Amino acid sequence: MDKLCIKNLNKTFTNPNGNIVHALKDINLTIKEKEFAVIVGPSGCGKSTLLNIVGGLEHATNGIVQVEGVNVIEPGADRGMVFQNYSLFPWLTVKENVEFGLKIKKMKPQERAEISEKYIEIVGLRGFEDALPKTLSGGMKQRAAIARTLANKPSLLLMDEPFGALDAQTRIVMQELLASISRKTETTVLFITHDIDEALLLGDKIYVMSRRPGCIKEEITVDLQGERGHNTLVLPQFIEMKTKIMQMLWQESKDAAEQK
Amino acid sequence: MKSKRPFSYLSFASFAVIIGVWCLLTYGGVLNKIFLPTPTAVGQAILDMYKDGTLGSHIGASTYRILVGWVLSAVAAVPIGMLMANSKKFSAIIQPVIEFARYLPVVALVPLTLLYCGIGEYQKFVIIFLGTFFQLVLMVNDTVSSVDKNLLNAAKTLGASKWQSYVLVLYPASLPGFMDSFRVTMGWAWTYLVVAEMIAANSGLGYVILKSQRFLATDKIFAGLILIGLIGLLTDWLFKLLTQLVVPWHERLGDK
Numbered sequence: 001m002d003k004l005c006i007k008n009l010n011k012t013f014t015n016p017n018g019n020i021v022h023a024l025k026d027i028n029l030t031i032k033e034k035e036f037a038v039i040v041g042p043s044g045c046g047k048s049t050l051l052n053i054v055g056g057l058e059h060a061t062n063g064i065v066q067v068e069g070v071n072v073i074e075p076g077a078d079r080g081m082v083f084q085n086y087s088l089f090p091w092l093t094v095k096e097n098v099e100f101g102l103k104i105k106k107m108k109p110q111e112r113a114e115i116s117e118k119y120i121e122i123v124g125l126r127g128f129e130d131a132l133p134k135t136l137s138g139g140m141k142q143r144a145a146i147a148r149t150l151a152n153k154p155s156l157l158l159m160d161e162p163f164g165a166l167d168a169q170t171r172i173v174m175q176e177l178l179a180s181i182s183r184k185t186e187t188t189v190l191f192i193t194h195d196i197d198e199a200l201l202l203g204d205k206i207y208v209m210s211r212r213p214g215c216i217k218e219e220i221t222v223d224l225q226g227e228r229g230h231n232t233l234v235l236p237q238f239i240e241m242k243t244k245i246m247q248m249l250w251q252e253s254k255d256a257a258e259q260k
Numbered sequence: 261m262k263s264k265r266p267f268s269y270l271s272f273a274s275f276a277v278i279i280g281v282w283c284l285l286t287y288g289g290v291l292n293k294i295f296l297p298t299p300t301a302v303g304q305a306i307l308d309m310y311k312d313g314t315l316g317s318h319i320g321a322s323t324y325r326i327l328v329g330w331v332l333s334a335v336a337a338v339p340i341g342m343l344m345a346n347s348k349k350f351s352a353i354i355q356p357v358i359e360f361a362r363y364l365p366v367v368a369l370v371p372l373t374l375l376y377c378g379i380g381e382y383q384k385f386v387i388i389f390l391g392t393f394f395q396l397v398l399m400v401n402d403t404v405s406s407v408d409k410n411l412l413n414a415a416k417t418l419g420a421s422k423w424q425s426y427v428l429v430l431y432p433a434s435l436p437g438f439m440d441s442f443r444v445t446m447g448w449a450w451t452y453l454v455v456a457e458m459i460a461a462n463s464g465l466g467y468v469i470l471k472s473q474r475f476l477a478t479d480k481i482f483a484g485l486i487l488i489g490l491i492g493l494l495t496d497w498l499f500k501l502l503t504q505l506v507v508p509w510h511e512r513l514g515d516k
Contacts, residue, residue, distance in 0.1 A: 076417075079418030087410040088414075091432045101419050104428075
């Protein structure tokens with residue numbers, strides 16, 4: 001069975017001026033178990049809206065969204081989300097943040113501690129268990145947020161430009177970390193970004209979205225052999241795929257600008 | 261806290277200037293003692309009150325009234341304000357009433373409270389309650405409404421039910437704002453209390469001020485004023501301390 005299946009999804013909304021805006025148009029998408037799918041698109045194309053609909057935080061105007069064959073109607077622990085702005089609970093320590101979902105599941109403290117310890121270790125935050133979010137750097141905050149989501153063992157991991165606010169060096173470190181984590185934990189991921197390098201470094205499959213009304217313009221299977229890391233960025237196949245996607249996005253952005 | 265030390269110097273200096281000008285005006289013989297008593301006279305008045313035992317009882321009476329009236333108001337305002345922020349229906353029912361009531365000057369309600377509640381302690385609680393409750397409800401509502409929505413979304417995607425997101429996210433995220441509102445309304449409570457005590461009471465600092473007026477005892481009036489100011493300063497300081505204890509995680513502009 002497909003992990004995620006989106007059929008004929010449309011999203012329209014009324015903007016403050018009373019005009020109807022078509023945000024997403026006829027989206028069809030399936031993601032297989034353990035797949036790392038990335039959606040790239042120009043800004044304002046509705047990619048975050050699509051992710052929020054899968055997460056249950058927004059509703060589609062029509063169409064079907066199913067996770068493991070079950071219709072999505074509201075947010076749930078089966079679809080873990082990681083946000084660009086981290087959204088850590090500032091009053092909880094790293095450990096308490098990571099255990100938040102487990103506590104809601106009414107797990108015993110000892111069991112909770114074992115799981116949080118494991119994921120804090122995986123994201124490389126050992127020694128910071130008792131730190132408050134305000135004392136952490138951006139990269140560390142996102143590490144904690146990823147651990148918090150993974151500890152909940154979601155069947156689908158949704159990530160909305162999670163590294164968008166980080167500096168270039170930290171971003172590459174985080175991308176390599178995420179690639180290794182998703183391989184290790186065999187998590188299915190739907191990842192959103194406007195960064196083509198990031199999409200190619202992480203994705204098994206890349207969906208290129210058009211400008212508003214957003215639709216899937218192209219589906220690309222990434223066949224870069226072996227482990228991908230910062231060295232991958234200079235491989236000829238990498239540059240070839242990057243050029244292709246760039247041209248598509250460039251055309252979309254240009255059209256979008258002219259439309260205005 | 262360490263970095264704040266040089267600034268406490270400045271705070272001290274501003275008081276020193278005020279007292280200096282006061283000394284100049286009184287000891288220098290610029291103003292008549294009836295209008296502005298000397299610092300010594302005011303000090304003496306406080307000392308006298310302390311000696312005949314009325315100082316403690318007046319401060320005690322005032323503080324007790326404040327605490328009861330204000331705590332009742334806070335306890336009622338927090339859940340109502342939170343509900344308002346979360347339910348449009350509830351807000352539609354209650355918001356107009358509260359907006360209306362909030363503009364009624366509490367002083368204008370004093371005659372009615374006297375009629376309904378008499379001149380006892382009960383009337384003082386009611387005045388303080390009326391003076392702070394409606395404002396506090398709206399402040400709580402504002403605080404809760406401006407909580408970062410991303411935090412609620414994060415909680416929902418971690419499996420939190422609606423009720424759990426109230427208790428585990430909305431409430432703690434609002435606490436810094438609540439503490440600020442508490443601190444501000446506590447100040448207003450003092451104002452309303454003094455109003456109530458000046459109209460009908462036989463104890464409390466407001467009563468001291470009013471009674472002194474009859475005897476033209478300006479030194480005692482100033483003693484009352486200074487005591488109220490000092491108690492206000494102390495409560496403010498206690499609230500700041502309490503805020504640091506309750507929400508140590510809170511980041512403020514100007515921290516670090």
